[in-house]
Amino acid sequence: MSVGTLAWIATLPIVSVFLFLVILRWPAKKAMPVSLLITIIMAIFVWEVPGNQVAAASVKGMVTALEVGVIVFGAILLLNTLKESGAIFTIRKGFTTISPDRRVQTIIVCWLFGSFLEGAAGWGAPATIVGPLLVAIGFPAMGAVMVALILQSTPVSYGAVGTPILIGVNSGLKDSPLVQKYVAEQGTTFDAYINGIGGQVALIHGVIGIFIPLFMVTMLTYFFGKNKSISEGLAMWKFAIFAGLSFTVPYALVANLLGPEFPSLLGGLIGLAIVVPAAKKGLFIPKKSWDFDKESNWDPAWTGTLQVDHSEKPKQEVSFVKAWMPYLLVAVLLVATRVSYLPFSAWLQSFVINLETLFGTEISVASKPLNLPGTIFILVSLLSIFIYKMNMKEYSRAVKDSFKTIVSAMAALIFAVPMVQVFINSGINAADYTSMPLALAEGISNIFGSYWPLAAPTIGAIGAFAAGSNTVSNMMFSLFQFGVADNILAAPATIVALQAVGGAAGNMICVHNVVAASSSAGLIGREGNLIRKTLIPMTFYVIFAGAIGYVVINGIGLNIGTMLLAAIAVFIISLIINGERKNKRDSKMLRKTA
Numbered sequence: 017m018s019v020g021t022l023a024w025i026a027t028l029p030i031v032s033v034f035l036f037l038v039i040l041r042w043p044a045k046k047a048m049p050v051s052l053l054i055t056i057i058m059a060i061f062v063w064e065v066p067g068n069q070v071a072a073a074s075v076k077g078m079v080t081a082l083e084v085g086v087i088v089f090g091a092i093l094l095l096n097t098l099k100e101s102g103a104i105f106t107i108r109k110g111f112t113t114i115s116p117d118r119r120v121q122t123i124i125v126c127w128l129f130g131s132f133l134e135g136a137a138g139w140g141a142p143a144t145i146v147g148p149l150l151v152a153i154g155f156p157a158m159g160a161v162m163v164a165l166i167l168q169s170t171p172v173s174y175g176a177v178g179t180p181i182l183i184g185v186n187s188g189l190k191d192s193p194l195v196q197k198y199v200a201e202q203g204t205t206f207d208a209y210i211n212g213i214g215g216q217v218a219l220i221h222g223v224i225g226i227f228i229p230l231f232m233v234t235m236l237t238y239f240f241g242k243n244k245s246i247s248e249g250l251a252m253w254k255f256a257i258f259a260g261l262s263f264t265v266p267y268a269l270v271a272n273l274l275g276p277e278f279p280s281l282l283g284g285l286i287g288l289a290i291v292v293p294a295a296k297k298g299l300f301i302p303k304k305s306w307d308f309d310k311e312s313n314w315d316p317a318w319t320g321t322l323q324v325d326h327s328e329k330p331k332q333e334v335s336f337v338k339a340w341m342p343y344l345l346v347a348v349l350l351v352a353t354r355v356s357y358l359p360f361s362a363w364l365q366s367f368v369i370n371l372e373t374l375f376g377t378e379i380s381v382a383s384k385p386l387n388l389p390g391t392i393f394i395l396v397s398l399l400s401i402f403i404y405k406m407n408m409k410e411y412s413r414a415v416k417d418s419f420k421t422i423v424s425a426m427a428a429l430i431f432a433v434p435m436v437q438v439f440i441n442s443g444i445n446a447a448d449y450t451s452m453p454l455a456l457a458e459g460i461s462n463i464f465g466s467y468w469p470l471a472a473p474t475i476g477a478i479g480a481f482a483a484g485s486n487t488v489s490n491m492m493f494s495l496f497q498f499g500v501a502d503n504i505l506a507a508p509a510t511i512v513a514l515q516a517v518g519g520a521a522g523n524m525i526c527v528h529n530v531v532a533a534s535s536s537a538g539l540i541g542r543e544g545n546l547i548r549k550t551l552i553p554m555t556f557y558v559i560f561a562g563a564i565g566y567v568v569i570n571g572i573g574l575n576i577g578t579m580l581l582a583a584i585a586v587f588i589i590s591l592i593i594n595g596e597r598k599n600k601r602d603s604k605m606l607r608k609t610a
Contacts, residue, residue, distance in 0.1 A: 017449070023459020025062060026452040029055040029439050030482060033527060038548050043541035044428035044531050052435040059438050064446035072374035073441040077434030079371070079381045080484075083388055084140070084429055084532055089422040090393025091144035091536045092322070094342060095152060096414035097397045099324055101404035102332050106339035108153040115295045117305040118155070119233040119252045123259045125150060126163045127229045128291055131171035131263055132284025136350035138176030138487075140523070141389040143168055143533035145346075148322060150537075156308065156318035157537040158546065159240040163232045164533050165524050165550045169557060170225035170264070171280035172486050172520035173217050177354045178276035181214040184487035185516060188494030195498060198508065209509070211275050216513035218271030218279055221520065224560045225267070226260035227588060231553045234591075239549060240318065242309035250595030251602065254300035263287035281351065304602040317545070321421060322538030334404065341403055345396045350389060361387075379441060425535030428543070432528050436484055440492065453482060453492050461500050467576065468500050469569050470562035472511050476518025477525075477558050484528040489519035506569045514565040521557035524550040560584055 017025075032054045036047035056074075059065040098104045111121050126146050133142035143164040150160035173180050189195045190206065199209045233256055234249030241248055267283030295301065308314070353360045364386040371381040385391060401411050443451030450458065457475050464471045475497065479489030494512050501511035523529055530543045530550075539546075563584065566577025 019455070019458050019462060022449060022455045023462075025058065026456040026459070028058060029435065029452065030456075030478065033435075034547075037527070037544035038551075039544075041544045044432065044527065044543040045424075045541070047544070048428050048431035048435060048527070052431045052438070055435050055438045058452070059442050059445075062447070063442045063449050063452070065438075065442050065444060066377075066446070068375035069377050069379070069441060069444050070438055072377040072379040073437040074434040075371070075374055076379055076381050076441075077437035078430060079383055080437070081426070081429040081433040081528070083383060083385070083390075084433065084528055085422055085426050086385070086388050086390035087139055087141050087393070088144050088390070088425055088532045088535050089418055090388075090390035090397070091141065091148060092421050093397045093414060093418040094145070094346070094393045094400075095148040095322075095536075096417050097400045097404075097406075097411065098339070098342060099152065100410040100414045101334065101400065101406055103334045103339040103342075103400075103404060104152045104324060106334045106336055107149075110336050110339070111153050113296075114292060115298075115301065115305075116307070117252075117301060118307050119236065119249065120255065120295050120301060121153065122150070122155075122163050122232055122236055123229045123252075123256060124288070124292060124295065125153075126167050126232060127259055128263060128284050128287040130164065130167040130284075131280050132288065132347065133350070134167070134171040134175045135177065135278065135281025135284055136347060136354060137389040138172075138179055139389050140168065140484075140526075140529040140532050141393075142171075143529060144536040145343075145393075147533050147537040151320075151322050152324045154308070156240055156311075156314050157320040157322060157539045158318045158542065159236055159308075161530075161533045161537050161539055161546055162239070162549050163236055164537075165530060165546065166228065166232050166235070166553050168523035168526075168529060169521050169553070170221045170228055171267075171284070172523050173214075173221060173516050174267075174271065174276055174278070174280040175486070177278065177281065177351075177356075178214070180486040180490055180516060180519065181210065181217065181276040184490030184519075185213055185494045185512060186210050188491045189498060189512070192495050192498070194502065195495070195508075198498075198502075213509050213513050213516070214276035215272040216510060217516045218268040220513060220517045220561055220564050222264040222268035223564060224517075224557055225264045226257060228553070229259045230256035230591070231556070232256075235549065235552065237306065240308060241306070242313070247594055247598040248306055250591050251302045251304075251598040252306075253592050253595040255295075255302075258294065258300050259287065259291050262290040277355075302599050302602060303606055317542060320534075320538030320540065322536075332404070338403065342396045342400050345399065346392060349392045349396070353387065353392065377444070421535055421538055421540075424540040425531060428531045428540075429528055432531060433484065436482055436528070439482055440488070451492075453479060454496060457493060457496050461496075466504050467566070468504055469506065469511065469514060469565040470576065470580075472497055472500075472514035472565060473518030473521065473558040473561040476515040476520075477522030477554060479515075480519045480522025481526050484526045486516070486519040486523055489522065490516055493519075510565055510568050514561055517561045518558050521554050521561070524554045524557075 032051045036042045130142045130146040147164040237249035266286040267279045271279040369383040497515040501508040563580035
């Protein structure tokens with residue numbers, strides 16, 4: 017079978033997910049079993065993958081689904097604990113004190129606090145924390161999840177203290193003689209080469225990430241505002257770009273000076289330290305504040321089962337520091353348990369549930385339940401009983417509500433993740449074909465040829481969408497991307513960096529991230545609606561990254577990369593002009609009514 021034909025066939029699992037979720041708008045719990053069945057049929061009858069290989073991959077997927085379920089359950093339980101204790105009332109009041117403007121709250125909670133959490137935890141955990149928190153302070157569930165998923169982009173390459181680079185790219189390249197020879201010819205070490213790739217990743221992300229907060233607030237005002245207005249979001253352009261720079265500048269500096277472990281974590285912290293005081297002073301914030309319409313006018317599709325009564329007075333007065341104590345504990349424990357030079361990481365990872373050579377295959381499962389972010393969420397939730405002096409009736413209610421939500425989520429996850437594992441593990445087959453992801457990538461590379469830098473981020477995004485992980489996408493495709501770069505005589509480090517950037521952007525539409533984030537906000541069955549929305553920033557991201565990569569490799573001139581960058585610049589400038597016009601109109605209206 018030709019490479020092109022095999023590539024087209026390999027798209028079917030991904031196409032089926034888009035067809036059922038995005039086009040037909042099926043809920044994930046209905047769409048994913050059908051997509052899993054299609055993938056298994058392809059694996060057995062086209063790739064001729066042995067039945068025991070399919071079964072082993074499915075079991076591995078189920079274990080991963082359970083791990084994701086623990087994360088979702090922990091995030092929901094933590095929020096429900098805060099709700100029952102009355103702490104959420106103080107948190108909501110605290111954000112109003114910083115700024116009543118929902119656009120500002122989105123940027124602070126989602127972009128900055130979420131990026132810090134991503135740097136510490138990874139695993140899609142930030143979206144499962146940020147989404148419910150936004151719901152608790154008065155956001156519609158679908159809007160909260162949408163912006164939480166957009167967060168899963170720029171900071172993701174350095175999630176879980178640099179795992180997508182240090183494990184993903186490293187594992188993808190380290191055993192290749194081609195790579196080792198190239199690195200030796202460059203007169204450097206392999207570790208230094210990986211760090212150099214990480215530095216390039218940060219610079220590309222840094223340019224694009226400046227505009228992601230503006231994307232967040234503009235999509236929020238357009239899809240969930242009373243007036244369905246793009247200009248109401250664009251009016252926040254000064255503050256949004258200020259917040260983007262406050263994160264991306266330290267982020268890029270840390271990546272290039274200190275390495276891949278702490279860019280997102282420190283970028284988020286430094287960004288919070290800069291942006292929160294500025295927001296309190298009203299710097300760069302439009303004079304006209306923006307809020308959602310009253311809740312009774314919301315589209316019923318926006319709301320989920322996670323409900324917080326915003327009019328209800330708390331049972332006890334909780335101080336600001338005490339209210340935030342669980343989230344501070346989560347942050348501290350996540351960092352402490354993921355930094356390799358502290359003893360906690362090794363201790364938590366020493367408890368491993370091993371399932372080796374499943375059904376006689378080379379597939380093994382090694383689950384480390386104590387090292388999951390969800391385990392920390394659950395632990396902090398239990399500690400919150402003592403922090404807030406809760407009675408067992410209140411805490412039991414939080415546990416019961418959380419279990420109801422996670423049961424619905426698992427109906428989708430238990431099929432979504434096994435589908436991914438069957439797709440990835442199709443390389444062991446009697447037909448002597450490459451695995452489905454590699455067949456797909458090879459087909460695309462044949463189409464693009466020397467224009468490959470434009471397509472490299474898209475391959476990373478497809479890998480993350482299919483695998484549910486930037487790290488796994490990098491493991492699958494880094495060596496492939498290196499080989500393509502070598503064939504077209506492009507700088508391999510830049511092409512691999514584009515892979516990692518695209519893999520991070522793909523997390524915005526990754527099915528199990530969408531399911532997990534939706535479930536944590538009580539929004540079950542509307543995953544396709546969310547993917548349709550997050551496809552917009554994801555597409556912007558990979559096109560922008562591809563254009564940057566093409567110009568880095570080929571230089572500025574009369575070429576497609578330069579033209580794309582010029583078009584993007586015109587697009588962004590026109591948006592900013594639109595936003596400034598909106599600000600001027602609002603200022604005139606405010607003066608007239610004063």
